[in-house]
Amino acid sequence: MRDESTYVYQKSERTIVCFTASYPYGNRETYFETELKFLSNAFEKVIIIPRYNPFKSDGRREVPANVEVLDPIVVQGWRRVLYGLFNRSPVKSFILEFLKKKVFLNHNHFLKWFNALLVHRTTFCKIKPLIRSLDKNTVLYAYWAEIPLFTSDCVRSFKKVVRMHGGDFYLNRNHGYLPLRQDIYDAANLLLPISKDIANVLTTTYNQTSSKILINHLGVQRSIHEIKPYDVTSYNTKVIVSCSNVIPLKRVHLIVDALKLASSEENIEWHHFGDGIELKAIEKRIELLSDNIKVFLHGWTSPNKLMDFYRANNITWFINVSKYEGIPVSIMEAFSFGIPAIATNVGGTSEIVNNENGYLVSPDFEPQKLLDLITGTKVDRYLNMRINAYNTWNNRFNASVNYQRLISKLMILNEQNNIL
Known part of the structure; x- marks a missing residue:
């Protein structure tokens, strides 16, 4: 091509x-x-x-x-x-x-x-x-x-x-x-x-x-312009991804706080890409999570390898809980694979995320709210969100x-x- x-x-x-x-x-x-x-x-x-x-x-x-x-x-x-x-x-x-x-x-x-x-x-x-x-x-x-x-x-x-x-x-x-x-x-x-x-x-x-x-x-930029197929049979296990520096501004610890509240019946797999000064603190918080929460801290990862990860895996949600943002390119990347986002309503994030392709949450959201959005969306609505996420990228952030x-x-x- x-x-x-x-x-x-x-x-x-x-x-x-x-x-x-x-x-x-x-x-x-x-x-x-x-x-x-x-x-x-x-x-x-x-x-x-x-x-x-x-x-x-x-x-x-x-x-x-x-x-x-x-x-x-x-x-x-x-x-x-x-x-x-x-x-x-x-x-x-x-x-x-x-x-x-x-x-x-x-x-x-x-x-x-x-x-x-x-x-x-x-x-x-x-x-x-x-x-x-x-x-x-x-x-x-x-x-x-x-x-x-x-x-x-x-x-x-x-x-x-x-x-x-x-x-x-x-x-x-x-x-x-x-x-x-x-x-x-x-x-x-x-x-x-x-x-x-x-x-x-x-x-x-x-x-x-x-x-x-x-x-x-x-x-x-994507070389293949088509939405990534999603295996709906795996929807019971929520695979979430976040990608940012692990610094105070990005508030990655709030994801851990939400996962702490998950019941033993909720299977969640969290992948974080990025490193920073708060990584050690995040590692300590993760130790307190229950066995049904699987966490993978990948550290700094090149954009090409991150795209390979999206291409090879069945990702449910992209999470961004930053205190400030412009318009996150990380969300554009996720959307290009049809991955909906849950993100804080800060900066220009509302110009890319809406209730058709994900969820916007208040900057001072409660951890339980984040968990409910991760686990509580009906599958039919979720599949529509995937289509809308991809179309948002293709129409406005290509x-x-x-x-x-x-x-x-x-x-x-x-x-x-x-x-x-």
């Missing part, structure tokens, strides 16, 4: 520069890996500039042949302070922000401001020679909203694109402050919120015009559709002679 990332577009003769957090180093930003296939097919050259290398190693993921990866910008440890302070990069926008927002009155705000200042000054110093060498028709694309560079005069003549996910956007997830966000959004020519909720905040809080906003959901839409917008932006 032909790769759908090669559909439709004639390759542009121009360049796009992508600013990532760490991709292709480490194992994060797996969503960008899919998007990159479309970008590399549409542009003659793609330059990736990662902010840092989380593992401080030379190992990195493979990229398409026309993609050039530059060295990570920011070093870790005390040298970040040294390089960030002792250079001649401009500081005007940060000083104005410091005074206007009274950053000095809040310790958390000051730490965010100071770290952003260090990263920006290091970035500016290292990137300026590259910027001078680029054709003015080059598109600059920040995969995260943490890009103060876009407020600098040296990039004023370039088309600038900013994507917003959740953790890099919502103030309530960042002690009420994110440095220079108003200036960054004002400077951008195209804003790419991953959800309607973020788009609404852009217009109401940051006064951005709808003409420069494209709601561009992330997406999941990467081949969403990223082609993005490419179309970038091509229009790329051809414009003047800043929007």
Whole structure:
């Protein structure tokens, strides 16, 4: 079957520069890996500039042949302070922000401001020679909203694109402050919120015009477009899956709390993919579960292996009990196999999960409520949910559709002679 990332577009003769957090180093930003296939097919050259290398190693993921990866910008440890302070990069926008927002009155705000200042000054110093060498028709694309560079005069003549996910956007997830966000959004020519909720905040809080906003959901790509068959004879044993970092934000312990309440007659098998600082605590909680609850902690797992697991197993539910979210790509992945979701109604989750393809629960739900939803859904309704979950993915979160839409917008932006 032909790769759908090669559909439709004639390759542009121009360049796009992508600013990532760490991709292709480490194992994060797996969503960008899919998007990159479309970008590399549409542009003659793609330059990736990662902010840092989380593992401080030379190992990195493979990229398409026309993609050039530059060295990570920011070093870790005390040298970040040294390089960030002792250079001649401009500081005007940060000083104005410091005074206007009274950053000095809040310790958390000051730490965010100071770290952003260090990263920006290091970035500016290292990137300026590259910027001078680029054709003015080059598109600059920040995969995260943490890009103060876009407020600098040296990039004023370039088309600038900013994507917003959740953790890099919502103030309530960042002690009420994110440095220079108003200036960054004002400077951008195209804003790419991953959800309607973020788009609404852009217009109401940051006064951005709808003409420069494209709601561009992330997406999941499948080579086979058909719902995975479900063996209904196994419905008495509920097989649930969760996939996230095991950190306070994700509240994985709440799944254990729900499973503790299961009666001896309820057979449940739980698979969790992901690791993190709370994994040891989860392992201790699991020891208290009864024998009819089987738990498998798989640790960090590559996206391809996770898809293989979905393909090979009869999964009943996908569970997400996070405190905050954008629109979870993990739910998109599950939906692409027709696996319904039970998820907390936070962030943009309600834009993908509803009572036709799963259940939304309150962020402060009781564990018994989660257990009841896992075990209490009638089989006929459940089978309809599987169909609706798959259709939700195929109609709204299929990467081949969403990223082609993005490419179309970038091509229009790329051809414009003047800043929007």
